[in-house]
Amino acid sequence: MNRTIIHITGLLLLLSFGMGCENAVEPIVDGGEEHFAIYGYLDMRSDRQHVRIERLRETILSEAADLGGLRVTSLDEQTGSEQAWRDSTVLLSNGTFGDVFVSHFTPIIGHTYSLTIQKEGKTLAKAVAKIPEPPQIAFNAPFGGVEDASQHVIVSKPFDEPLNIFVTYVVVPGDGSGERAIQVPYGKPGTKTGLGWEFDVNLALDKYMLLNTLGIDTPVFDVGIRSVTLEIIFLSPEWNDKTNTSNLVNAEGFLGSIGMMHQKWSLDSNIITLLGFTDRQTQN
Amino acid sequence: MFSARESLIDRISPTLLGEELPFRFGDRYAKLHSYLNQTSSLTLTALTTSDEGNLAQGGDRKLQEFRKSTWKNKAFGGKYTYIPSESAVMTELAVYYSSLESRYRPTPTELRTADVSDLHMSISFAYLLGPRQVHFGIFGNTNFFDYRLGNIGTEGSSGVTSVGSYIEGQFPIGSTLRVEPGVRLEIFSRGIRNTIGPRARLVFQPNRLGGHHQFSAAWGIYHQQIVGLSNEQDVSDVFTIWSASPKNTPVPTAMHYIAGWKGRLRPWLEVTLEGYRKDLSHLSFPVFGSAVNKVAEFSKVDGVAQGVDAKVEVTHHDVFFSLSYSRSEVEYHREVQNASGIFNPIFGDVNVLDELTFNPPHDRRDQLNTSFQYRMGTHKVAVRWQYGSGLPFTQVVGYYSDLSNSVDPKNTAYVNAVGQTFVARSELYGSRLPTYHRLDLTYEKSFTVPRGSLTGMAGLINVYDRKNIFEYNVFTGNRINQLPIIPSLGLRLDVR
Numbered sequence: 001m002n003r004t005i006i007h008i009t010g011l012l013l014l015l016s017f018g019m020g021c022e023n024a025v026e027p028i029v030d031g032g033e034e035h036f037a038i039y040g041y042l043d044m045r046s047d048r049q050h051v052r053i054e055r056l057r058e059t060i061l062s063e064a065a066d067l068g069g070l071r072v073t074s075l076d077e078q079t080g081s082e083q084a085w086r087d088s089t090v091l092l093s094n095g096t097f098g099d100v101f102v103s104h105f106t107p108i109i110g111h112t113y114s115l116t117i118q119k120e121g122k123t124l125a126k127a128v129a130k131i132p133e134p135p136q137i138a139f140n141a142p143f144g145g146v147e148d149a150s151q152h153v154i155v156s157k158p159f160d161e162p163l164n165i166f167v168t169y170v171v172v173p174g175d176g177s178g179e180r181a182i183q184v185p186y187g188k189p190g191t192k193t194g195l196g197w198e199f200d201v202n203l204a205l206d207k208y209m210l211l212n213t214l215g216i217d218t219p220v221f222d223v224g225i226r227s228v229t230l231e232i233i234f235l236s237p238e239w240n241d242k243t244n245t246s247n248l249v250n251a252e253g254f255l256g257s258i259g260m261m262h263q264k265w266s267l268d269s270n271i272i273t274l275l276g277f278t279d280r281q282t283q284n
Numbered sequence: 285m286f287s288a289r290e291s292l293i294d295r296i297s298p299t300l301l302g303e304e305l306p307f308r309f310g311d312r313y314a315k316l317h318s319y320l321n322q323t324s325s326l327t328l329t330a331l332t333t334s335d336e337g338n339l340a341q342g343g344d345r346k347l348q349e350f351r352k353s354t355w356k357n358k359a360f361g362g363k364y365t366y367i368p369s370e371s372a373v374m375t376e377l378a379v380y381y382s383s384l385e386s387r388y389r390p391t392p393t394e395l396r397t398a399d400v401s402d403l404h405m406s407i408s409f410a411y412l413l414g415p416r417q418v419h420f421g422i423f424g425n426t427n428f429f430d431y432r433l434g435n436i437g438t439e440g441s442s443g444v445t446s447v448g449s450y451i452e453g454q455f456p457i458g459s460t461l462r463v464e465p466g467v468r469l470e471i472f473s474r475g476i477r478n479t480i481g482p483r484a485r486l487v488f489q490p491n492r493l494g495g496h497h498q499f500s501a502a503w504g505i506y507h508q509q510i511v512g513l514s515n516e517q518d519v520s521d522v523f524t525i526w527s528a529s530p531k532n533t534p535v536p537t538a539m540h541y542i543a544g545w546k547g548r549l550r551p552w553l554e555v556t557l558e559g560y561r562k563d564l565s566h567l568s569f570p571v572f573g574s575a576v577n578k579v580a581e582f583s584k585v586d587g588v589a590q591g592v593d594a595k596v597e598v599t600h601h602d603v604f605f606s607l608s609y610s611r612s613e614v615e616y617h618r619e620v621q622n623a624s625g626i627f628n629p630i631f632g633d634v635n636v637l638d639e640l641t642f643n644p645p646h647d648r649r650d651q652l653n654t655s656f657q658y659r660m661g662t663h664k665v666a667v668r669w670q671y672g673s674g675l676p677f678t679q680v681v682g683y684y685s686d687l688s689n690s691v692d693p694k695n696t697a698y699v700n701a702v703g704q705t706f707v708a709r710s711e712l713y714g715s716r717l718p719t720y721h722r723l724d725l726t727y728e729k730s731f732t733v734p735r736g737s738l739t740g741m742a743g744l745i746n747v748y749d750r751k752n753i754f755e756y757n758v759f760t761g762n763r764i765n766q767l768p769i770i771p772s773l774g775l776r777l778d779v780r
Contacts, residue, residue: 023718025763027519027756029679029710037684039691039698050699056682059761060576060705061391094702163693235693242688243574252574252708254688 028058033065034124036117038253042074042107042129044260045233049074049103051085051115051255064098070119072101077112085115107131109259117251125250129257132236135159135196137263142203142271149203149271155232156196162188163258166231167201172280173214174222182213183231201230203267207275224280225272229264287313293770305767307337324366333357339389339755339764351389358383374410376421379403388523390434391759396515398431400526420451427510431525434576444509444528445473452483462487472509474531479507496549502542507535514645516572517707519677519756520717521645530582530624534566552600561590569616569644571623571637574686574706581623583637587616587644602659607652614647642676642712649673664728674716680758681708707758723747726772733777741774 029035033055040051053072055065072085085101092098107113112130116123136159140152155162165186172179184206190199214223238247238256245252269279290310311333319325336354361380367373383401390396408421424447432439452466468481483504490497513525529536544558564587571581591612598605623635650673657666685703692698726743746752749769756763 023751023753025519025717025753025756026715027677027680027758029681032680032682035681035708037686039687039703041691041693043693050696052687052698054684056684056708058682059757060683060707060759062683062761090700092702093700096702098700100699233693239693242691252684252706253686254691256691256693258693 032056032058034119034250036125036251036253038115038117038125038127038248038251038255040254041236041256041258042113042131043258044107044109044131045258047104047106049085049105049107051101053099053101053117056252064096067099070117070124072115072117074103075114075116076108077114078108079111107257109134109261113257115255126248127251127253127255128247129238129255130236131257132234132259134259134261135232135234137230137232137261139265142268144204146274146276147204149207149275150200151203151267151271152198152200153190153230154195154198159196159234160237161192161197162232162234164233165189165199166233167206168229168231169206169210170226170229171210171214171277172224172226174224179226180214182210184209203271203275207277218276222278223276224278225267226280226282227264228267228281229262232261232263234259234261285313285315287311289774293767305770307335307767309333309335323368324364327363327365329359329361331357331359339757340392350392353388354385355387356385372412374412376406376408376410378406378408380405384526386523390757394434394759396431396433396523398523398525399429401428402426415456416454418451418453420449422449423447427526427528429525429527431527433515433525440527442528443473446470446509460489462489466504470507472507472535474509474528474533477534479535479537481505481507497545497547500542500544500546502540504540506538506540508538509535511536511568513570516570516678516709516712517576517680517758519758520753521675522755529568533568533584533624536567537565539563539565552598554597554599556593556595556597558593559591560593561588563588564616567616568624569618571635572709574708576683576705576707581635581637583618583623584621585616585618587614589614604657605655607654610651611649612647612651613649614644615641616644617641640712642714645676645713647676647713662730664730666726666728668724668726670720670722672720674719676713676716678713679710679715681710683707717753720752722750722752722766736777736779739776739778741772741776743772743774745770745772 035056037054037056038051040049042049051072053067053070055067057063057065067087070087072087074083074085075081076083083103083105085103088100088102089097090100109131110133112128115127115129117125136156138154138156140154142149142151144150165188166183167186168181168183170179170181186199186201190197210223211217216223236257236259238244238254242254242256245254247255266281267279269281272279272281288310289312291308293305294308311331314328314330316328317325318327334354334356336352338350338352340351359380359382361378361382363376363378366375381401381403383399386396386398388396403426404423405425406421406423408419408423411418424445426443426445428441428443430441448468448470450466450468452464454462454464456462464485464487466483468483469478470481471478481504483502485500485502488499490499509529511527511529513527514521515523515525540560540562542558542560544556546554546556548554567585567587568582569585571583573581589612591610593608593610595606595608618637618640620639621637623637650671652671653669655666655668657664683705686706687698687701687703690698690701690703722745724743724745725747726741728739728741730737730739732738746767746769751768752766754764754766
């Protein structure tokens with residue numbers, strides 16, 4: 001019996017020592033430090049682009065990791081043009097520091113840009129943003145009288161909705177002071193319809209904005225209208241769900257884009273006259 | 285009977301072990317059993333346990349970084365039994381209350397709490413008709429849940445009540461077969477319908493009742509509306525929230541199939557083998573958002589748990605040996621679905637969840653327990669070894685500041701904004717913790733004293749100093765292990 005006891009005890013000890021010594025916990029995925037958080041957007045309204053970049057941290061309380069040695073570039077996939085982004089340290093609102101990468105260029109409408117984070121020639125993370133295609137815009141014939149003259153505009157599908165709309169009038173004052181561009185902000189007028197986005201350019205109201213800017217009380221036919229231009233600012237689909245990271249590789253966060261389109265149109269000569277201006281539009 | 289145990293490890297460890305082990309645990313247990321008269325008896329029980337410790341150890345331990353965490357259990361109950369002398373009907377009235385309070389500090393300033401309490405009442409009757417028996421009764425159960433996941437985390441309170449009745453019996457068929465049918469009707473306060481739980485068990489004893497071999501097969505449908513929520517960001521299972529499943533959803537259901545054999549191959553050798561499969565449906569599983577400590581939503585999952593349990597027991601004179609092994613697998617499957625609100629329906633944008641198959645955090649594949657005892661007169665030695673394969677956990681890719689609320693097309697304020705800490709996770713429960721194993725040794729020596737006996741105990745816990753993980757602190761990256769090798773001493777007084 002004593003031998004049995006010794007055998008069983010020995011077996012237990014052998015089992016316990018033999019059960020592998022592997023005891024490491026790996027709570028962090030291998031290569032997690034090559035994963036990044038990217039926040040920002042490409043903006044056609046500006047020639048200076050910014051993106052916040054942070055290397056993912058291993059613990060909640062650890063400090064933001066150093067981004068030294070990283071190379072951040074963007075590639076215009078249509079033209080093949082590559083832009084370098086420069087790291088810049090910024091003071092955050094809580095007194096700590098963050099990294100903002102800056103590049104000087106103006107994105108082109110309809111073009112796709114790949115933002116890549118590289119180290120020693122190896123791509124660590126990538127984000128893709130496309131500036132939306134320019135929408136088709138149709139201008140209906142103006143309607144209304146001197147107090148309510150308007151022109152209906154349809155921005156066709158697949159255009160979703162604008163962020164902002166401006167109408168810019170280039171006017172020629174009669175005092176010989178030269179052409180002036182006067183921008184009238186419209187905000188986000190109109191509604192989404194089955195055709196796309198529809199709104200009215202309120203010509204009668206704009207008349208008073210122009211006169212006010214020019215310092216004229218009443219229209220006298222010596223103010224000419226040289227051109228009228230519609231400016232539409234619109235967002236890429238990424239803005240609809242900022243938690244969707246399907247355009248990011250090895251990265252969390254958000255990269256969207258903001259498009260901008262200018263569409264000059266020829267304002268009906270009769271309506272210009274009705275409003276008390278002179279038609280000085282050129283045909284080009 | 286009264287028993288009280290209290291650990292001294294926090295007081296003796298600095299001098300005896302050369303390191304501080306700021307843990308304290310203990311329990312109190314009392315039981316009163318009284319025969320009120322020849323036909324009735326009353327049993328009262330009370331149990332409290334407490335475990336507490338400062339988890340600020342190792343590299344993250346500083347005097348000011350105190351992370352006191354506690355787990356406290358209470359259970360009180362009473363049972364009144366009445367057996368009239370003139371009939372074979374036993375009546376039992378039982379009332380039980382239990383509670384569990386968990387307080388866990390991942391950091392000195394971050395406190396997670398989870399409380400659950402349970403009040404159970406039942407009246408049951410048993411007709412004891414020789415080899416035939418019929419049991420039936422009514423019961424009611426009320427649970428309250430309250431939790432808070434840190435300073436900025438999810439918090440909530442809920443309760444669930446169920447009432448029901450049951451009837452079950454035991455009927456022999458011939459001398460070798462016994463059938464045990466039953467059914468349980470239960471109404472849940474949060475469920476969308478009443479539940480019926482039929483059950484049946486068949487027992488075959490080829491060598492007459494009490495023979496050497498017993499084969500059994502059982503089938504049944506079970507319902508439960510309480511879910512345990514493990515925080516996906518925790519690597520270990522140190523903190524669990526208990527909660528009611530979402531309102532107006534089907535009650536979580538399990539269909540059990542069990543088949544087993546138990547044989548006494550020799551007078552001193554008993555072997556048990558059992559296989560089972562549980563088809564699980566309408567389970568509620570938490571969906572954690574990217575924000576730290578935020579339970580975003582619930583998802584509905586179905587699953588399968590299946591496995592085999594085997595046990596060998598040797599009892600020979602003064603020797604006792606037991607070896608049990610379990611092999612199991614639990615797999616959950618989530619169909620494409622809209623997420624559910626935790627306590628209320630979601631208004632506005634509903635998060636669409638992808639199809640997913642995964643092993644939940646309690647899927648321990650292999651478990652082995654063995655113990656050996658040898659008694660030699662008044663001396664007794666015992667060896668116990670436990671082994672468990674690693675549990676699943678979700679690896680973290682990393683933590684970052686979420687700026688999605690600051691990114692605005694109308695300004696560039698995000699350039700200087702400070703975001704909320706978010707976590708990027710890898711595959712859901714796609715990794716496994718290291719195996720758990722531990723060897724304990726004890727030696728006992730009994731002495732006869734007037735009116736009873738006194739037993740002195742000495743032992744070693746975790747003999748080979750296995751570093752089993754207790755907690756991985758995601759805030760600091762430090763790992764806290766369970767108890768190292770520790771000597772234990774004890775005295776037990778049995779009074780006759």
